[in-house]
Amino acid sequence: MTDDRPDVEVSRYWVHVCETGRHYPPHPGDTCDEIDQWIAHRDQFLKDFFARSFAQFEQASRNAQLAGTAFTAAVDTPIEPWPDGNPIRRALDILAPDLAWQSNYRP
Template sequence: MMTDEPRLDAKIIDYWGPVCDSGRHYPPHPGDTCDEADEWIRLRDQILADVMRQLWAQFTEPAMNRTRLAGTAFAAAAADPIPQPPDQPDVQRALDILGPHLAWDHRYRA
């Protein structure tokens, strides 16, 4: 059946090089039939598509979550946490422990 519609399933090989006996595959596939080569190509393309889909989801999901939460009460919780300074009692305790050692150093004498 001939139509004026362009064919979307046509493959164009725009380079010169050795092809298989049927002319369908570059490079040739000695020892395999064209159907086996087509199956391998289909499996390879499926694996590559799955990997790309997973990578895309891995890197875009955090950004999409932040975008969905922007302007809501949960946006601050989704942001990177702001590091808090240590509690003052912990700092004072550390200075109390180091006090006798620092007393010997002239830079720390009051």
């Protein structure tokens, strides 16, 4: 390469790698197959971590878009499941923020 372009200087660098040359840094005491398994496990962990983080970011973004609207109460206080399964109580709990504004409704 330097014969074609005398103004270009190629600098070589040297790093320590494992015996097979597959991994940097070297891994004394571990085989290359064990390191490959660890790398696959690490990559899957990071993939799941970033997927969860992105999903939380998307939810936070949606919540921020709803801020200041009629849906803010639903975002701030999510509805918990009803253990007794009473549909009338559930309907009243869902409507409680709206019914609180009505003078004839007292929970």
